[in-house]
Amino acid sequence: MTSDTSRLVLTRPDDWHLHLRDGAALQAVVADSARQFARAIVMPNLKPPVTATQDALAYRGRILEALAHAGVPEGTFEPLMTLYLTDNTSGDEIRKARASGAVHAVKLYPAGATTNSDAGVTDLLGRCKGALEALQREGMPLLVHGEVTDADVDVFDREARFIDRVMLPLRKAFPELKVVFEHITTKDGAHYVRDADGPVAATITPQHLLYNRNALFVGGIRPHWYCLPVLKREEHRQALVEAATSGSPRFFLGTDSAPHARGLKEHACGCAGCYTALHAMELYATAFERAGKLDRLDDFASRFGPQFYGLPRNTGTLVLERCATEIPTELPFGDTTLVPLAAGETLDWRVQA
Ligand SMILES: NC(=O)N[C@@H](CC(=O)O)C(=O)O
Ligand SMILES: [Zn+2]
Ligand SMILES: [Zn+2]
Numbered sequence: 001m002t003s004d005t006s007r008l009v010l011t012r013p014d015d016w017h018l019h020l021r022d023g024a025a026l027q028a029v030v031a032d033s034a035r036q037f038a039r040a041i042v043m044p045n046l047k048p049p050v051t052a053t054q055d056a057l058a059y060r061g062r063i064l065e066a067l068a069h070a071g072v073p074e075g076t077f078e079p080l081m082t083l084y085l086t087d088n089t090s091g092d093e094i095r096k097a098r099a100s101g102a103v104h105a106v107k108l109y110p111a112g113a114t115t116n117s118d119a120g121v122t123d124l125l126g127r128c129k130g131a132l133e134a135l136q137r138e139g140m141p142l143l144v145h146g147e148v149t150d151a152d153v154d155v156f157d158r159e160a161r162f163i164d165r166v167m168l169p170l171r172k173a174f175p176e177l178k179v180v181f182e183h184i185t186t187k188d189g190a191h192y193v194r195d196a197d198g199p200v201a202a203t204i205t206p207q208h209l210l211y212n213r214n215a216l217f218v219g220g221i222r223p224h225w226y227c228l229p230v231l232k233r234e235e236h237r238q239a240l241v242e243a244a245t246s247g248s249p250r251f252f253l254g255t256d257s258a259p260h261a262r263g264l265k266e267h268a269c270g271c272a273g274c275y276t277a278l279h280a281m282e283l284y285a286t287a288f289e290r291a292g293k294l295d296r297l298d299d300f301a302s303r304f305g306p307q308f309y310g311l312p313r314n315t316g317t318l319v320l321e322r323c324a325t326e327i328p329t330e331l332p333f334g335d336t337t338l339v340p341l342a343a344g345e346t347l348d349w350r351v352q353a
Helices: 023-036 053-069 091-100 129-138 155-173 187-195 206-210 213-217 234-244 277-290 294-309
Strands: 007-011 015-018 039-042 078-084 103-108 142-144 179-181 200-204 251-253 317-326 331-333 336-338 346-351
Touching: 007 294, 015 023, 015 251, 015 277, 023 053, 023 277, 023 331, 039 053, 053 078, 053 091, 078 091, 091 103, 091 129, 142 155, 155 179, 155 187, 179 187, 187 200, 187 234, 200 234, 206 234, 206 277, 234 277, 251 294, 277 294, 277 317, 277 346
Parallel strands: 015 039, 039 078, 078 103, 103 142, 142 179, 179 200, 200 251
Antiparallel strands: 007 317, 317 346, 331 336
8 A cells, every 4th residue: 555645545445244235226326336346245134135045146146237237347346245044044055155156155144133134043053053064164254243132132232242142152163164243343342353263353334433322312313323233332433443453354344334215214213224335435544544544444445354255355456535525415226315324524535536
């Protein structure tokens, strides 16, 4: 990376946690990711979820079609597909996924933890042994939404409890399994990943680096800052910034960009998810600059992710210019609209076209 005060030249980055949705929503958002990222790990929580290799391949085909339709040149953006783990996922399905060459990971959603997780796992070590053994053998990462869902656990403690109740027993039973603790939000998560034995890593979103939970309540309830796991207190945000900028290869970029129609966010029971694909690198640059660690952004965004997944690093570049950039207040989203994170605010950086 080269940097002066006005320009940052990065290796072309990848997004290791992305929701692209399907149909008109997919068409509306896919070019935003392709503008910045060379590859993305595409989450499988569609309705119905992507549970089989053949479904993942069909979904990949729809993403490539949407890219072509949006005028993105072929070969610019590679969707890396995932399967949604269920109580019934077999070891054979994992082997088939690996052999396809298109599926790169399997996602654990504890049942009921987040958007479209109803078909998720009810008892990981009880029900998914065959799949976990196959993942460990194939060297394919298990990606986890790391929150317990028990109604008696406080919503702000769900990630910390997940470490004790799921992560530790999982790592003990499958010590060689590659695990990515997705979108970590707490000091507990960051320190666990920093110190754990074996192949463990974590993705960190821009919103969890930039905001603490106060952002949810500035002058009233702010649904566009609501995602899961929910924003935490300032000490946790600081621990995440420290992890992301530490130079540890265990922490890398995953936006968790999760578009929901405006009307479903501004609702009596609003959906969880922040839309950040539009301006992800600008948001990350803002967070790294505030920490005085812009020189660490390249490794976080472009180097540590492919290293963990066993994929080559990209060869192209992405240029960020220092330039006041106003975030649009809304974007087209099929027959409705979408509000990006921090809509209407001004950022100091802009991705060069
Ligand atoms: N992060 C979110 O708040 N929402 C995601 C699901 C997820 O990643 O948990 C979504 O699909 O909308
Ligand atoms: Zn999640
Ligand atoms: Zn997500």
